[in-house]
Amino acid sequence: MSLLAAMMDPEPVEAFFPMIRLAIIPGDGIGPEVMQGVYPLLEWAQNRGRKLEWIAFPYGAEHFLRTGESLSDAHFCALRDGFDAILFGAVGDPRIPDGRHAEQLLLRLRQELELHVNHRPCEPFLDAHVPLKGVRAAEIHIDVFRENTEGPYCMRGFTEADRAVDEAVHTSKAVRILLKAAFEWASRRGCPLTLAHKANVLKHGHGLWMRIFEELREQFPKVTARGMHADALLCNLVQNPRGFGVIAADNFVGDLVSDLLAGFQGGMGMAPSASWAPHRPFRCSALFEPVHGSAPDIAGKGLANPLGMILSTALCFRHMGWLEEAEIIVHLVATTLAEGAGTRDIGGTLMCRELQGLVCDRLISSCA
Ligand code: NAD
Numbered sequence: 001m002s003l004l005a006a007m008m009d010p011e012p013v014e015a016f017f018p019m020i021r022l023a024i025i026p027g028d029g030i031g032p033e034v035m036q037g038v039y040p041l042l043e044w045a046q047n048r049g050r051k052l053e054w055i056a057f058p059y060g061a062e063h064f065l066r067t068g069e070s071l072s073d074a075h076f077c078a079l080r081d082g083f084d085a086i087l088f089g090a091v092g093d094p095r096i097p098d099g100r101h102a103e104q105l106l107l108r109l110r111q112e113l114e115l116h117v118n119h120r121p122c123e124p125f126l127d128a129h130v131p132l133k134g135v136r137a138a139e140i141h142i143d144v145f146r147e148n149t150e151g152p153y154c155m156r157g158f159t160e161a162d163r164a165v166d167e168a169v170h171t172s173k174a175v176r177i178l179l180k181a182a183f184e185w186a187s188r189r190g191c192p193l194t195l196a197h198k199a200n201v202l203k204h205g206h207g208l209w210m211r212i213f214e215e216l217r218e219q220f221p222k223v224t225a226r227g228m229h230a231d232a233l234l235c236n237l238v239q240n241p242r243g244f245g246v247i248a249a250d251n252f253v254g255d256l257v258s259d260l261l262a263g264f265q266g267g268m269g270m271a272p273s274a275s276w277a278p279h280r281p282f283r284c285s286a287l288f289e290p291v292h293g294s295a296p297d298i299a300g301k302g303l304a305n306p307l308g309m310i311l312s313t314a315l316c317f318r319h320m321g322w323l324e325e326a327e328i329i330v331h332l333v334a335t336t337l338a339e340g341a342g343t344r345d346i347g348g349t350l351m352c353r354e355l356q357g358l359v360c361d362r363l364i365s366s367c368a
């Protein structure tokens with residue numbers, strides 16, 4: 001059994017809904033550029049007999065500036081009840097510097113769809129992408145499990161003249177869901193699990209994390225699980241990433257760790273992510289997006305690396321139970337990179353569209 005098969009969601013979405021409905025939200029900046037590489041993948045899966053349909057939505061900065069809202073309640077309910085998953089590009093626009101449209105769109109989707117689990121895998125493809133001295137790509141295989149809805153992302157706080165307060169909320173429900181998913185993943189992979197925390201300072205919030213971690217450790221006696229202060233963990237990661245398997249963290253620490261790990265994969269443009277609600281409170285129980293943002297510095301120039309988005313689509317296919325399609329996409333990305341093709345950020349010369357075209361043409365011809 002391949003690793004990908006071993007990692008399959010035990011209850012693929014396809015088992016629940018014979019026709020999968022995907023909502024596509026390209027968003028801002030390079031979001032629409034990287035999303036262009038997704039449509040051929042969806043058409044290809046459809047041509048292989050997968051039952052799926054999709055609709056693209058224009059939510060993002062333009063929509064917000066035009067209508068005054070990111071996502072109306074009616075549209076949110078339509079996404080929640082009428083789709084199985086969302087493919088998301090990126091959000092963020094210099095015209096809205098406080099990012100409130102992003103809060104009302106991406107953070108709302110993560111929070112109100114209860115997507116507590118955010119999985120950000122780090123499996124670099126090429127040795128040349130790993131900037132650590134003497135470390136080969138094959139030696140790194142780390143799965144970050146980031147809680148995706150809480151901590152300081154509750155967006156509560158206030159600013160006074162000489163004082164500013166941000167609250168961080170942690171609930172046992174969200175923490176338990178995230179940690180259980182992380183333990184299950186480590187158990188299936190047969191790898192160690194590390195909880196990144198700062199319980200020495202964040203006595204209340206991370207104290208709760210430690211208690212639930214201990215509880216789950218008893219339920220998963222075969223998983224080698226340890227807690228580590230998040231600051232020390234970052235130093236360890238850079239010095240010896242080989243010792244890590246699954247890393248679980250709260251929303252804030254997980255955000256930082258996952259960008260560090262993007263740096264082990266060749267950069268922000270390479271890192272995919274999958275978010276899901278294992279307890280399935282709504283029909284729409286998953287969202288797939290690259291780790292990167294809207295990259296205003298390169299937006300509109302055709303320079304974006306589309307692979308984080310393409311690999312996020314592979315994670316979506318895997319979540320649906322379409323293992324073969326997911327494996328084929330990952331394999332074609334690997335062979336394309338091995339032949340030296342790439343965008344500028346990973347040392348190549350191709351434009352975003354050219355790299356998308358290369359991967360998608362191979363996909364179609366490899367399965368003809
Ligand atoms: P960013 O990820 O957008 O960019 C960081 C750096 O990485 C930039 O130099 C950018 O050019 C580069 N980069 C990112 N994606 C790339 C790609 N696919 N190909 C090549 N290079 C790429 O992070 P930032 O600059 O801190 O944030 C920009 C905006 O994006 C902000 O508004 C931020 O809030 C938002 N953001 C959104 C998301 C999201 O939608 N999930 C994630 C992170 C940041």
Ligand code: IPM
Binds near residue numbers: 091102
């Ligand atoms: C990410 C981003 C977001 C986050 C921002 C845009 C709110 O950095 O998806 O990692 O912090 O979660």
Ligand code: MN
Binds near residue numbers: 255259291
């Ligand atoms: Mn981030």
